[in-house]
Amino acid sequence: MDREKMIEELTKIVGKENVLSSETDLMLYGYDASLFKGKPECIVLPGSTDEVSRIVKFAHGEGIHVVARGSGTNLSGGTIPTKGGIILHLSRMNRILEIDIENQRAVVEPGVFTLILKNQLARYGYVYQPDPASEKVSTFGGNFGENSGGPHCLKYGVTTNHIMGAEVVLYNGEVIQVGGKALDNPGYDLTGILVGSEGTLGIATKVILRIMPKPEAVKTMLAIYNSLEDASRTVSAIIADGIIPATLEMLDRLTIKAVEESIHAGFPLDAEAVLLIELDGLKDGMERLAERIMEICKKSKAREVRVAKTEAERAQLWAGRKGAFGAISRLRPNYLVCDGTVPRTKLPEVLAQVMEVGKKYNLVIVNVFHAGDGNLHPLILFDERDEEELRRVHLAGSEIMKICAEAGGTISGEHGIGTEKIKEMFFIFTLHDIAAMKQVKIAFDPEEVYNPGKVLPETQA
Numbered sequence: 001m002d003r004e005k006m007i008e009e010l011t012k013i014v015g016k017e018n019v020l021s022s023e024t025d026l027m028l029y030g031y032d033a034s035l036f037k038g039k040p041e042c043i044v045l046p047g048s049t050d051e052v053s054r055i056v057k058f059a060h061g062e063g064i065h066v067v068a069r070g071s072g073t074n075l076s077g078g079t080i081p082t083k084g085g086i087i088l089h090l091s092r093m094n095r096i097l098e099i100d101i102e103n104q105r106a107v108v109e110p111g112v113f114t115l116i117l118k119n120q121l122a123r124y125g126y127v128y129q130p131d132p133a134s135e136k137v138s139t140f141g142g143n144f145g146e147n148s149g150g151p152h153c154l155k156y157g158v159t160t161n162h163i164m165g166a167e168v169v170l171y172n173g174e175v176i177q178v179g180g181k182a183l184d185n186p187g188y189d190l191t192g193i194l195v196g197s198e199g200t201l202g203i204a205t206k207v208i209l210r211i212m213p214k215p216e217a218v219k220t221m222l223a224i225y226n227s228l229e230d231a232s233r234t235v236s237a238i239i240a241d242g243i244i245p246a247t248l249e250m251l252d253r254l255t256i257k258a259v260e261e262s263i264h265a266g267f268p269l270d271a272e273a274v275l276l277i278e279l280d281g282l283k284d285g286m287e288r289l290a291e292r293i294m295e296i297c298k299k300s301k302a303r304e305v306r307v308a309k310t311e312a313e314r315a316q317l318w319a320g321r322k323g324a325f326g327a328i329s330r331l332r333p334n335y336l337v338c339d340g341t342v343p344r345t346k347l348p349e350v351l352a353q354v355m356e357v358g359k360k361y362n363l364v365i366v367n368v369f370h371a372g373d374g375n376l377h378p379l380i381l382f383d384e385r386d387e388e389e390l391r392r393v394h395l396a397g398s399e400i401m402k403i404c405a406e407a408g409g410t411i412s413g414e415h416g417i418g419t420e421k422i423k424e425m426f427f428i429f430t431l432h433d434i435a436a437m438k439q440v441k442i443a444f445d446p447e448e449v450y451n452p453g454k455v456l457p458e459t460q461a
């Protein structure tokens with residue numbers, strides 16, 4: 001369809017001010033937090049489910065692709081318009097519709113930032129547990145699309161464990177409800193299929209979330225190590241002892257340096273690695289559990305374990321962890337965040353292999369990750385103006401995914417596949433596995449209206 005005509009039709013649905021189409025707009029919406037770029041034909045900002053439905057119905061009728069977008073912080077190219085079309089930016093749909101304390105549920109529109117809901121819930125002594133480090137700006141639509149994780153997901157589970165249901169616009173504009181506030185729903189688990197589908201199956205226009213009372217007590221510790229290997233061994237030693245802390249996060253030497261230079265979190269500059277360990281739950285028994293963790297850390301050669309004595313100290317340690325990705329930008333102009341998961345007992349050997357990959361390709365790799373989940377985030381540093389270096393970065397990233405797969409792990413812990421890791425899907429899936437997933441795509445979106453060129457590789461099967 002002619003682009004001018006398309007803009008005219010979309011303007012009829014959402015108004016002139018909510019259709020963007022200047023060259024600058026097209027450039028700004030052509031990238032996300034990944035290394036990829038594309039170019040949409042226009043950007044539309046709907047204000048309601050009805051508008052989303054009408055836009056999608058129109059796009060479907062005209063054979064135009066639609067890419068849902070929250071804040072575009074995904075790290076795998078999930079919002080790159082690979083084949084032009086419409087970017088559906090859901091930022092105007094940013095209302096918290098309901099906080100239902102009695103039933104421990106919240107209902108939000110997709111454009112609500114994760115932290116905004118958390119701040120509202122704090123007033124009631126409640127919490128939404130998944131906490132992507134990007135929570136200040138990540139939206140619930142994006143969390144839904146990526147099945148996001150975060151430090152506290154070790155104990156509480158990732159986004160899918162906290163989404164009870166949703167209102168979803170299908171490829172032809174029809175609106176359906178999946179799941180609900182109740183604990184179990186008969187029929188197929190469509191919520192389970194849609195969460196983590198990276199905007200390829202449907203667009204969530206309302207999300208029903210599980211919320212929980214804030215834990216009675218919290219204890220935050222920082223275990224300091226002279227070796228990355230000792231820190232990694234501690235992770236499985238704690239869990240093998242039967243303790244599941246709320247978080248078990250690791251930062252290596254270069255990350256510590258970057259964090260200290262910008263955030264001053266109080267991490268020791270001469271350490272090879274630190275573990276940020278947090279316990280939460282009932283006050284009774286917490287002291288004993290903390291002592292046990294300290295014993296395990298010492299046995300695994302921690303040179304010191306510090307305990308945050310005040311809420312301010314705790315907040316400072318977390319600012320260091322949550323600001324780590326941002327701080328690392330000080331080291332080089334760009335980085336690729338790899339996201340692989342391995343059985344946590346394999347962490348020491350896999351981390352050693354990752355560092356070998358860095359040497360092989362002459363690239364600096366730093367590590368900051370959800371160690372308790374075995375979810376590695378090697379960040380490969382580079383300068384995108386150096387094309388040869390960029391080529392090595394892609395090769396190294398792919399090799400790291402292969403190492404994770406061969407260690408019995410997988411190629412994404414939380415950041416999704418997007419456009420970035422499509423060919424790596426074959427590291428973990430057979431042609432038959434991919435064919436089964438394609439059947440799901442066909443059932444939900446037979447004409448590939450939504451987010452083309454994502455998640456599933458081209459196959460003949």
Ligand SMILES: Cc1cc2nc3c(=O)[nH]c(=O)nc-3n(C[C@H](O)[C@H](O)[C@H](O)COP(=O)(O)OP(=O)(O)OC[C@H]3O[C@@H](n4cnc5c(N)ncnc54)[C@H](O)[C@@H]3O)c2cc1C
Pocket residue numbers: 032033067068069070071072073074075078079090110131132133134137138139140141142143144145146147148149150151197198199200202203204205325326414415451
């Ligand atoms: C500094 C930094 C730290 C990060 N830390 C973490 C972390 O700790 N854990 C983690 O998991 N991720 C992390 N991420 C990745 C990212 O922030 C998360 O995936 C986040 O949930 C994406 O939210 P968003 O609003 O930016 O979504 P977007 O990037 O806009 O979209 C993500 C995907 O969801 C789809 N989508 C968007 N809205 C909808 C909708 N309404 N319905 C259906 N699909 C939709 C999109 O099409 C896309 O495929 C981090 C990123 C950065 C830059």
